[in-house]
Structures are given as C-alpha cells and as structure tokens.
Amino acid sequence: MYDIDQMPDPATQVRTYIQEGGFGPGARLPAERSLTETLGLSRATLRKALDVLEREGLIWRHVGRGTFVSQERPRGGDGPLVELGLKLTPFKMMRARISLEPAIAREAALNASHANAMAMQAALDGCVSAASWHEYEGQDDRLHRAIAQATDNLLLLTLFDQLNEARRAVAWGSVERTTDRPPRDHTSFAEHRTIVAAIRARDPLAADAAMRAHLRSVSARLFEGE
Structure with missing residues (x-):
C-alpha cells in the first residue's frame, strides 16, 4: 500500500x-x-x-x-506496424484476420496457378509433419502467405504481409500448450485441407467460407477455451 x-x-x-x-x-x-x-x-x-x-x-x-x-518489443522489430501490433489485443487481431483473409482466399480460388497450388500443398504437408509448435506456426504462416500469393494481386499480398507483421507483435501469452507438437487430429489440419481444396477447385465462395470457418475456429479455441 x-x-x-x-x-x-x-x-x-x-x-x-x-x-x-x-x-x-x-x-x-x-x-x-x-x-x-x-x-x-x-x-x-x-x-x-x-x-x-x-x-x-x-x-x-x-x-x-x-x-x-503484453510481450516485449520483438527483436529487430520496429516501425509503425510493430507499434500497432503492440497495441492490439489478440481478439482484435483475429477480427482483422477474419475481415481480410476470407476475401484473400476467394481471390486465390479465382487466380491460383499450378505453382501456387504446389506451394500451398507443401506448406500444408509441413504443418502436419511439424515436430514442434514453433515449427507448426512457421508452416502455418507459410501456408497463409502462399494463399495470399495465389491471388496474383500485389496489393492483397502487401496487405496480408502488413497484417502479418502486426500480428507477430501481438502478445499471445495466454495461449497454453499442453503438448510438444500439434496432435495428429489437430483441428486446423482438416480446416487447412478444406481451404486448399476449395482454392484448387476454383470455388471462390467455398474458399471464402472455409477460411472464415477456420479463423473462427482458431478464435474460439483461443478465446472460448474450445
């Protein structure tokens, strides 16, 4: 006192x-x-x-x-996007992702090339085979960026990269891991496959819906303990 x-x-x-x-x-x-x-x-x-x-x-x-x-300032990280990320709550960051990434998935379904599809598949496989949560998160990041690249739209890719830079500065300290790596039945695996399948099928509405469902599922696990 x-x-x-x-x-x-x-x-x-x-x-x-x-x-x-x-x-x-x-x-x-x-x-x-x-x-x-x-x-x-x-x-x-x-x-x-x-x-x-x-x-x-x-x-x-x-x-x-x-x-x-909140987490400490990321090493080597500076600039307005890092400053922004440090002031965002995880909940607001997820809302921003839900606002932008389904539209990116929709555009990817319209424009993805064979090379884009191969890049998405490689990242998807990397998520499943990841030996640690850190490795999984890197592959998950790679997958979502591959989807943004598949839009063939530099502005959308740039917006995604900016969103991602801010995301890395957000404090996720409340996330608790009870295992060393994602379990084999980790919910995101099936969700990722659904997104990639919709993009490869060139179904923009399904791709939008699949990405939205995935991000809402992630949000529920983070904030509702599901």
Whole structure:
C-alpha cells in the first residue's frame, strides 16, 4: 500500500506494480478486486489506469479471461506496424484476420496457378509433419502467405504481409500448450485441407467460407477455451 502523501498517479502505480512484481510478457495480472486492495484504488480508478496502460501497449485485456502483460518489443522489430501490433489485443487481431483473409482466399480460388497450388500443398504437408509448435506456426504462416500469393494481386499480398507483421507483435501469452507438437487430429489440419481444396477447385465462395470457418475456429479455441 502506498503512503497517501507520496501516491503517484494510478497508471504509474499499476505500471510500477507490474515492473516490480515480476510480471513478464504474457503473465496474467491478479483479478481487479485483488488489485484494488493491493494498490488502494477504487474499481473505477483502476479501470481508468488499465485503459491508459492498454493504450500504451503494456497490457491487453479479454473479458472472462483477465488482464495480461503484453510481450516485449520483438527483436529487430520496429516501425509503425510493430507499434500497432503492440497495441492490439489478440481478439482484435483475429477480427482483422477474419475481415481480410476470407476475401484473400476467394481471390486465390479465382487466380491460383499450378505453382501456387504446389506451394500451398507443401506448406500444408509441413504443418502436419511439424515436430514442434514453433515449427507448426512457421508452416502455418507459410501456408497463409502462399494463399495470399495465389491471388496474383500485389496489393492483397502487401496487405496480408502488413497484417502479418502486426500480428507477430501481438502478445499471445495466454495461449497454453499442453503438448510438444500439434496432435495428429489437430483441428486446423482438416480446416487447412478444406481451404486448399476449395482454392484448387476454383470455388471462390467455398474458399471464402472455409477460411472464415477456420479463423473462427482458431478464435474460439483461443478465446472460448474450445
């Protein structure tokens, strides 16, 4: 508890609490009731302080799951897209992906070449054979970019790359892995196959729907514990 005569502004109190409390990137902060008692703040004042820290990119919040410390600035990463990513919550990033990537899949179905199809298949196979989650995430990234390349539209590819650069700066610290690698029946495997099959069949509506279903499935697993 702070001495009332030396009490800093509420945002500084919370910032100092995080720094001195050993809360690293991805760590979940105590519940608001606990924080109000520890810091001597009212619930309304605490929430205003958390709003400030969220705008700064120090924390992110998700209703029902809690408040988390954002990840550190990516090594070698700088620029407006990284700055943007550091201020985005994972939930808002997924909403952005759901807004853009189904349209990319739809265009890919209209324009994909044989070489594009082979690149998508190679990445799809890489996802299934990945020996670790880190390797899987790299192959998943490769697959989604291959789909963007298949649009044969430089602007859409550039938009995807910018979205992806911002995504890498978002804190995903609440994601818990219980295995060393994706299980053989990992839901995304079948979802990826459906997307690629629709693109290869040159069915833009099916490709759009398959990508939308995949991203909503990922979002549900992240934010609803499914």
